Amino acid sequence: MHITLRKLGLGLTVFLGLSQVSMLAAAQNADATKLYHRSLAATCANCHGTDGKGVPEGGMPLINNQSSAQILATLKAYKSGAREGTIMHQLAKGYTDEQLQIIANQLGKK
Amino acid sequence: MNRRHFMGQSAAALGLLTGLSGPARAANLQKAEILVIGGGYGGATAAKYLRLLSNNTARVTIIEPNPEFISCPMSNLVVGGSRKLSELTVSYDGLSKRHGIKIIKDSVVNIDAAKQTVQLASGKSMRFDKVVLSPGIGMMMDSVQGLAQANQAGVTLQAWKAGPETVALHNQVAAMRQGGVFAITIPEAPYRCPPGPYERACQVASYLKANNPTGKVLILDANQDVISKTGLFKKVWADQYAGMIEYRPKHNAVAVDAKTKTIKFDVQDDVKADVLNILPAMRAGDIAVKSGIANSNGRWANVNYINFESTAAKNVHVIGDAIQIAPLMPKSGHMANSHAKVTAAAIVAELSGWEVNPAPVLTNTCYSFVNAREVVHVASVHQYNAAEKTFRTVPGSGGLSTEPTTLEGVYAWGWARNIWADSLA
Numbered sequence: 086m087h088i089t090l091r092k093l094g095l096g097l098t099v100f101l102g103l104s105q106v107s108m109l110a111a112a113q114n115a116d117a118t119k120l121y122h123r124s125l126a127a128t129c130a131n132c133h134g135t136d137g138k139g140v141p142e143g144g145m146p147l148i149n150n151q152s153s154a155q156i157l158a159t160l161k162a163y164k165s166g167a168r169e170g171t172i173m174h175q176l177a178k179g180y181t182d183e184q185l186q187i188i189a190n191q192l193g194k195k
Numbered sequence: 196m197n198r199r200h201f202m203g204q205s206a207a208a209l210g211l212l213t214g215l216s217g218p219a220r221a222a223n224l225q226k227a228e229i230l231v232i233g234g235g236y237g238g239a240t241a242a243k244y245l246r247l248l249s250n251n252t253a254r255v256t257i258i259e260p261n262p263e264f265i266s267c268p269m270s271n272l273v274v275g276g277s278r279k280l281s282e283l284t285v286s287y288d289g290l291s292k293r294h295g296i297k298i299i300k301d302s303v304v305n306i307d308a309a310k311q312t313v314q315l316a317s318g319k320s321m322r323f324d325k326v327v328l329s330p331g332i333g334m335m336m337d338s339v340q341g342l343a344q345a346n347q348a349g350v351t352l353q354a355w356k357a358g359p360e361t362v363a364l365h366n367q368v369a370a371m372r373q374g375g376v377f378a379i380t381i382p383e384a385p386y387r388c389p390p391g392p393y394e395r396a397c398q399v400a401s402y403l404k405a406n407n408p409t410g411k412v413l414i415l416d417a418n419q420d421v422i423s424k425t426g427l428f429k430k431v432w433a434d435q436y437a438g439m440i441e442y443r444p445k446h447n448a449v450a451v452d453a454k455t456k457t458i459k460f461d462v463q464d465d466v467k468a469d470v471l472n473i474l475p476a477m478r479a480g481d482i483a484v485k486s487g488i489a490n491s492n493g494r495w496a497n498v499n500y501i502n503f504e505s506t507a508a509k510n511v512h513v514i515g516d517a518i519q520i521a522p523l524m525p526k527s528g529h530m531a532n533s534h535a536k537v538t539a540a541a542i543v544a545e546l547s548g549w550e551v552n553p554a555p556v557l558t559n560t561c562y563s564f565v566n567a568r569e570v571v572h573v574a575s576v577h578q579y580n581a582a583e584k585t586f587r588t589v590p591g592s593g594g595l596s597t598e599p600t601t602l603e604g605v606y607a608w609g610w611a612r613n614i615w616a617d618s619l620a
Contacts, residue, residue, distance in 0.1 A: 117549040120248055124540035127244065128558050130617045131532050132610050135247070140616050145609030171596065171603055172560060172574050179576020179592030184556065 125184060126191035137192035153193025160185045224546040225252045227324040230313060232303050232482065234259030234287060236266075237329030237515030237531035240618040244539035245327075246294045253543065256297040258315065261358075263287065264619055267388065268528045268562075269611050270357035274365050275398025277567035283357060283611075289620040306486040308508030325542055326511045328488065328496075329531065330480025331356065332387045335494075338449075338476040339380075345453035351471045355387060367470045368399055374409040378468035380448040380458060381416040382476040385495075387516045387526045390423035390573070392416075392474065394563040397428070400436040401566040412439060415446035415458065415466060423525075424563060424573055424595060431565045431599060448473060479517035491519040500585055502541035502551055503534055512538045521586040524577060525559055529610075532618055533557040533577075555579045557586055562607035569599035570607045 126137070129148075133139050139147045148156060162168035163177035164185065177185070231242045234257050245255045264285045272278035290296040302316040306326065313321050334353060336343045345351040354364040368377060377399050381392045396414050403410035421428050421442065432440040443463070450459040451473055458466045458473065478484060478494035488505050491497045496513040497506040500521055505511045515531035524530060537555040544551045557577040562570045575593035577586040596603060 116547070117544060120540055120544060120547075120549070121552050123248060124244075124536055124552060125556060127536045127540075128533065128556050130536075131529055131558065131614045132560065134613055135243075135617050135620075140609075140612045143609050143612035143616075144605045144607075145613050171600075171606060172572055175574045175592060175594040176558060176560070176576055177592075179558070179578070179589040180556070 122187050122191050126188050129188060129192065133192075148192060149194065151194060153189045156193050157186060157189035160189060223548070224249055224543060225254070227253065227546050228322055229253055229255045229325045229327070229542070230321060230323045231255060231257045231327045231329065232306075232313070233257075233329035233331060233480070233515075234261070234264060234290075234298070235329060235331055235515065235531065236528035236614070236618055237331075237535050238327065239264060239287075239290060240532045240535035241327040241329060241514060241539050242290055242296045243294055243618065244536050245542060246296060248539050248543045251295060253546075254297075255295075256299060256321075257287075257290065258299045258301055258303055258313075258321075259287070260300060260302045260316075262300065264615075265357040266528070266611065266615065267355075267357045267391075269607075270354075270361045271391065271395045271398045272564060272567070273357075273361045274354060274368065274395055275402045275564075275567065276365050276369065277398075277401070280357070280362055285615050285619050287619065293620070303482050304485075306482065306488065306508065306511060308486075308488075308505075308511050311510065324510065325546070327535070327538060327542070328483060328505075328511055328513045328517070329515045329535070330482045330513075330517050332477045332516045332526075333479060333481045333484065335476040335478055338382070339473055340450035340459075341453065342451050342473055342475055345451050345471070345473070348453045350453040350456065351451060351473045353474055354472065355391075355474055355477075364470075364472060365402075368402060369406070371407060371410060371469050373407055374411075375407070375469035376411045376413055376467075377403070377470040377472070378413040378415060378458060378466060379472040380446070380474055381414065381418065382474055383417045383447065384422050385520060385526060386474065386477045388561075389525050389527075390428070390561060390563045393421055393423065393428045394565070395472070396440055397431060397436070397563075397565045400439050403439060404436070410439070411441065412436070413466065413468060414440065414442045415448060415460070416442065416444050417447035418444060420444050423561075424571055427571045427595060427599070428563075428565075431571075435566065448475075477516075479513075483513065483517050488513060489517070495519040501553070501555065501579060502545070503538040512542065514538050521577065523575065523588050524557070524586060525561065525575075527559055527561050529561060529614065530557065530559045532614060533559065535618075553579070553581060560610060562603060562610055564604065564607065565599045568601050568604045570601075570603035571596040571599050572603055572607075 137149045163174045266283040305314040354360040479489040483489040490507040503512045514534035516526040560574045
């Protein structure tokens with residue numbers, strides 16, 4: 086009886102422990118992914134502001150009034166050469182399509 | 196007994212949890228003592244992004260001797276007289292009041308990586324779990340004989356760290372006799388801000404054109420040729436400053452005589468000038484050299500590029516001009532800001548028990564004013580190459596302006612206002 090209880094208790098603990106680990110791992114992965122996305126989008130912040138919030142009337146085109154789809158379309162047009170620019174057509178070519186997608190998702194108007 | 200055993204197993208299971216789980220590791224992030232040494236483009240950005248990317252849970256302290264941030268980019272406009280230093284000065288209040296970063300006005304005199312402590316000039320000692328070291332550059336005054344004495348006598352200036360010297364150099368240019376010669380010497384690359392000396396020559400010439408039209412600007416370059424924006428600068432010198440700017444490559448300054456205002460070179464003939472802006476060879480900021488962190492030839496700090504951790508000192512991450520660069524990586528304020536973000540993200544990931552981003556990206560954009568309003572740029576994107584463990588520029592990306600324009604002059608100020616806000620506000 087005593088042994089059974091102990092086994093049951095241990096089993097329960099291990100079961101709970103593992104399920105918590107996997108739940109936490111999932112949360113951790115989501116946070117880690119979010120960190121990656123934020124740090125990738127931060128490569129735009131030097132010119133377009135932290136989290137895409139540029140200095141109003143600072144002299145640089147503002148991007149925080151655009152949706153993710155609009156930002157992605159613009160970035161892809163710069164990358165393909167369909168859209169000309171002073172500097173953005175040179176910078177957009179340095180990113181993979183996947184990276185541009187992440188950046189657009191991150192910076193687009195919510 | 197059985198109950199105790201049960202508790203023991205339970206604790207073991209909990210131990211498994213604390214070993215792997217997010218929240219338990221996050222406690223490390225919250226408990227960690229993170230010191231940022233230097234409040235320039237690199238350090239200020241690192242501190243702010245350590246807070247942002249940790250959702251304001253990391254404890255971050257900046258140690259910086261200057262009361263305010265003064266930007267090196269744009270400071271050649273102060274040398275040329277079209278802007279004031281106050282226009283390039285930003286308070287640290289944003290970092291302290293808005294982002295909760297502790298700012299200590301002091302200098303670090305030693306980093307003991309083994310004991311995980313730093314010593315401050317005031318005598319105080321501080322423990323750390325992580326250091327972000329952004330010490331900027333140090334001038335190798337001994338590389339030009341007589342330079343230290345000439346500086347002390349007030350004859351020569353560098354003005355390669357923006358501040359009172361920047362204004363003093365403008366005053367020397369403004370006080371120069373009609374038809375006088377301004378000479379700038381450039382050390383062999385790498386040095387801080389590759390296009391900076393050529394931009395400065397333009398700014399001084401722009402001032403002379405309006406105020407001292409028979410004056411001359413002599414560029415005496417230790418390098419084989421103009422090392423940044425080469426064609427653009429040469430065209431500007433021919434188009435806008437013909438007969439005023441003279442460029443002489445392969446002029447490696449080895450000595451200066453303060454009394455006769457003469458510069459001596461290793462091979463070429465001596466040059467006399469009225470205003471002498473002598474830039475000696477450069478290396479990582481003194482604290483990196485003193486602490487043994489400048490382990491590349493005793494000049495620059497080798498780092499693992501994935502997280503910018505020093506190869507000489509664990510838990511010390513070095514960013515900005517002080518590092519041994521990856522191929523085609525310039526020593527610029529924008530690049531320091533980029534290093535800082537990769538480093539902040541890597542530290543947050545590491546202290547949270549997560550994998551460090553295996554594919555970080557850096558960008559660089561650099562605007563140079565060729566007169567008070569027209570600007571040319573160079574831009575690049577650097578992706579981490581895991582096989583080579585370094586950053587490589589992406590083929591087909593980056594590039595230069597086609598010509599100087601006032602539109603890029605507007606963007607240059609847009610860049611400045613935004614990067615100051617991104618780093619400090």
